[in-house]
Amino acid sequence: ARSYNITLLPGDGIGPEVVAVAKDVLSLAGALEGVELRFQEKLVGGSAFDATGVPLPDETLDAAKGSDAVLLGAIGGYKWDNNEKHLKPETGLLQLRAGLGVFANLRPAAVLPQLVDASTLKKEVAEGVDIMVVRELTGGIYFGKPRGFGTNDKGEDIGFNTEVYSASEIDRIARVAFEVARKRRGKLCSVDKANVLEASMLWRKRVTALASEFPDIELSHMYVDNAAMQLVRNPKQFDTIVTNNIFGDILSDEASMITGSIGMLPSASVGESGPGLFEPIHGSAPDIAGQDKANPLATILSAAMLLRYGLGEENAAKRIEAAVTETLNHGFRTGDIYSPGTTLVGCKQMGEEVLKTV
Amino acid sequence: ARSYNITLLPGDGIGPEVVAVAKDVLSLAGALEGVELRFQEKLVGGSAFDATGVPLPDETLDAAKGSDAVLLGAIGGYKWDNNEKHLKPETGLLQLRAGLGVFANLRPAAVLPQLVDASTLKKEVAEGVDIMVVRELTGGIYFGKPRGFGTNDKGEDIGFNTEVYSASEIDRIARVAFEVARKRRGKLCSVDKANVLEASMLWRKRVTALASEFPDIELSHMYVDNAAMQLVRNPKQFDTIVTNNIFGDILSDEASMITGSIGMLPSASVGESGPGLFEPIHGSAPDIAGQDKANPLATILSAAMLLRYGLGEENAAKRIEAAVTETLNHGFRTGDIYSPGTTLVGCKQMGEEVLKTV
Ligand SMILES: CC(C)[C@H](C(=O)O)[C@@H](O)C(=O)O
Ligand SMILES: CC(C)[C@H](C(=O)O)[C@@H](O)C(=O)O
Numbered sequence: 001a002r003s004y005n006i007t008l009l010p011g012d013g014i015g016p017e018v019v020a021v022a023k024d025v026l027s028l029a030g031a032l033e034g035v036e037l038r039f040q041e042k043l044v045g046g047s048a049f050d051a052t053g054v055p056l057p058d059e060t061l062d063a064a065k066g067s068d069a070v071l072l073g074a075i076g077g078y079k080w081d082n083n084e085k086h087l088k089p090e091t092g093l094l095q096l097r098a099g100l101g102v103f104a105n106l107r108p109a110a111v112l113p114q115l116v117d118a119s120t121l122k123k124e125v126a127e128g129v130d131i132m133v134v135r136e137l138t139g140g141i142y143f144g145k146p147r148g149f150g151t152n153d154k155g156e157d158i159g160f161n162t163e164v165y166s167a168s169e170i171d172r173i174a175r176v177a178f179e180v181a182r183k184r185r186g187k188l189c190s191v192d193k194a195n196v197l198e199a200s201m202l203w204r205k206r207v208t209a210l211a212s213e214f215p216d217i218e219l220s221h222m223y224v225d226n227a228a229m230q231l232v233r234n235p236k237q238f239d240t241i242v243t244n245n246i247f248g249d250i251l252s253d254e255a256s257m258i259t260g261s262i263g264m265l266p267s268a269s270v271g272e273s274g275p276g277l278f279e280p281i282h283g284s285a286p287d288i289a290g291q292d293k294a295n296p297l298a299t300i301l302s303a304a305m306l307l308r309y310g311l312g313e314e315n316a317a318k319r320i321e322a323a324v325t326e327t328l329n330h331g332f333r334t335g336d337i338y339s340p341g342t343t344l345v346g347c348k349q350m351g352e353e354v355l356k357t358v
Numbered sequence: 359a360r361s362y363n364i365t366l367l368p369g370d371g372i373g374p375e376v377v378a379v380a381k382d383v384l385s386l387a388g389a390l391e392g393v394e395l396r397f398q399e400k401l402v403g404g405s406a407f408d409a410t411g412v413p414l415p416d417e418t419l420d421a422a423k424g425s426d427a428v429l430l431g432a433i434g435g436y437k438w439d440n441n442e443k444h445l446k447p448e449t450g451l452l453q454l455r456a457g458l459g460v461f462a463n464l465r466p467a468a469v470l471p472q473l474v475d476a477s478t479l480k481k482e483v484a485e486g487v488d489i490m491v492v493r494e495l496t497g498g499i500y501f502g503k504p505r506g507f508g509t510n511d512k513g514e515d516i517g518f519n520t521e522v523y524s525a526s527e528i529d530r531i532a533r534v535a536f537e538v539a540r541k542r543r544g545k546l547c548s549v550d551k552a553n554v555l556e557a558s559m560l561w562r563k564r565v566t567a568l569a570s571e572f573p574d575i576e577l578s579h580m581y582v583d584n585a586a587m588q589l590v591r592n593p594k595q596f597d598t599i600v601t602n603n604i605f606g607d608i609l610s611d612e613a614s615m616i617t618g619s620i621g622m623l624p625s626a627s628v629g630e631s632g633p634g635l636f637e638p639i640h641g642s643a644p645d646i647a648g649q650d651k652a653n654p655l656a657t658i659l660s661a662a663m664l665l666r667y668g669l670g671e672e673n674a675a676k677r678i679e680a681a682v683t684e685t686l687n688h689g690f691r692t693g694d695i696y697s698p699g700t701t702l703v704g705c706k707q708m709g710e711e712v713l714k715t716v
Contacts, residue, residue, distance in 0.1 A: 157560060161520070161521045161556055193604070196452070228609070228611050
């Protein structure tokens with residue numbers, strides 16, 4: 001039997017609840033496809049800070065690097081909001097992404113037919129939306145140097161960051177995006193601010209140059225402000241979007257809210273080699289943590305992405321996705337996606353319903 | 359009689375059409391309130407580049423600086439998209455903003471009862487939305503140095519920009535935003551990415567410190583990715599938003615699309631002293647330029663903002679706003695906001711209808 005080591009990073013807030021459920025689903029789907037999954041659980045984020053004094057202990061990063069794939073719950077919470085920068089839960093997550101070299105963040109935002117009413121957009125606008133945002137994840141203003149605090153020539157305090165991209169950083173994310181578009185509907189929209197920013201001008205130049213290697217892909221370019229509008233005006237115009245780290249942060253969240261069900265949305269972060277990082281796009285939701293109210297489907301679907309993109313176990317991935325669809329068809333809903341006429345369940349029961357159909 | 363000098367900058371694409379209409383409305387509203395307006399027209403953007411070789415001729419900036427207020431149409435077009443950076447129409451606009459020192463960009467996004475169906479959001483979500491985005495306009499990554507192109511230590515091409523804010527830059531825009539919120543519903547949401555960026559950490563610190571001067575204002579903070587989501591999920595939660603230049607670029611466009619009628623939305627950019635710059639938020643729409651199809655209402659409403667914020671002529675401003683409302687109530691619509699049962703008119707006729715009711 002094929003066997004893999006999975007690092008589980010439950011993290012903070014609702015993270016432990018949703019990861020526990022996803023782990024069971026992952027095990028079962030694997031077992032049914034002859035795949036043995038071995039799990040080790042490590043600390044990250046605020047809980048790691050509380051236990052060890054840092055948001056990403058070396059032990060966690062080493063374990064993650066040494067495994068075949070990493071499944072993360074969520075990090076952060078009010079409790080740690082005033083931590084110094086290098087001790088914030090978010091910093092732990094950024095160190096993990098950088099440490100694993102997972103430069104390509106794939107964020108699907110699809111409106112499920114069962115949940116079209118959950119969108120705040122009109123039905124005819126939301127129906128059929130199926131977008132994949134490919135976000136650069138280990139470069140740009142998140143990591144650029146110099147950064148920090150200082151004083152300007154008037155002696156005033158300043159805070160500064162550097163948005164920077166190199167040709168190879170752009171090429172490798174663009175390549176991933178072209179490949180992703182090829183497996184989808186063949187349309188790629190590159191989003192930048194090339195009318196103002198030099199970093200974006202280089203971005204556009206490199207993406208444009210790469211297009212000749214992908215003659216079957218229809219490439220377009222859009223300014224980020226316009227993209228933010230077009231996602232609201234007519235999201236169906238988009239197939240695959242590729243963009244930098246900060247624009248991707250903003251636009252992928254906007255796109256996911258357009259689906260109306262961010263409790264449903266998974267993400268995959270992959271590098272050139274080494275283990276990928278898989279996580280739901282929702283946050284740690286400290287207000288509902290520990291109450292068995294969280295929607296585990298985003299983490300379960302992240303586990304499916306882990307099987308597909310992280311381990312190449314397509315059959316087990318499909319099994320999970322089909323089980324989620326069936327569970328929704330059976331009418332089970334957590335609070336965030338509940339509507340009259342459906343059956344309200346908690347995090348655990350939702351997990352059990354999915355397990356039944358896996 | 360009070361008299362003022364207005365610089366008109368028609369710019370490119372539909373700019374000349376909408377500015378011509380707004381000029382007539384401005385003149386009449388002024389005259390009826392005993393205000394004499396004298397106009398001078400200057401070149402900016404692509405048309406300035408074509409005529410003089412630069413997108414902001416000295417003559418234009420000098421005229422603008424020497425006047426009491428500036429009304430701009432729109433700039434840009436495919437024709438100049440491949441201009442070198444310093445010759446792009448957009449660069450002319452940025453030089454104009456910097457030259458006039460208009461650091462505070464006020465962008466209202468309100469859903470008009472007459473046009474609620476134009477929004478792609480469900481009626482119950484869109485109805486009653488009334489947001490003012492206060493965007494920092496002369497700092498941040500748009501202007502930060504160092505910026506440019508270079509090579510990294512591997513000899514690769516890089517493109518880079520600097521996001522930087524000083525304490526005083528943050529304080530002055532925050533002050534404007536607190537004042538604006540005070541004249542509205544008393545709620546201010548400051549948007550940043552303080553969980554990642556040092557520039558945002560300083561932003562949040564200064565805004566928070568200033569709050570003690572405005573105890574009557576309810577201040578909150580939100581990360582930019584979350585703000586992009588919340589604008590889609592529940593835009594009514596927002597009253598006044600204050601944010602940096604690039605986040606403001608993105609979020610104000612998103613907010614304006616939520617209203618469904620960006621052809622209706624004006625903006626005002628003001629500094630500590632000196633003339634303000636007033637412009638519609640829509641672009642130059644080269645595809646419909648010269649066809650008498652453009653919606654002039656955004657520019658007409660920008661003229662109203664010019665009277666209010668630029669000249670302190672509240673009565674004349676109200677006259678224009680009332681005339682626009684009445685014209686909409688009479689059922690006149692340009693193509694972008696047309697719906698069955700209303701009367702389709704061109705740019706000029708829309709102007710004439712507004713003139714009749716001024
Ligand atoms: C928590 C935060 C650092 C993170 C980001 O900005 O990348 C989050 O918003 C995300 O998108 O995964
Ligand atoms: C044209 C462009 C430079 C400009 C900006 O990014 O500021 C525009 O998008 C705007 O918002 O006024």
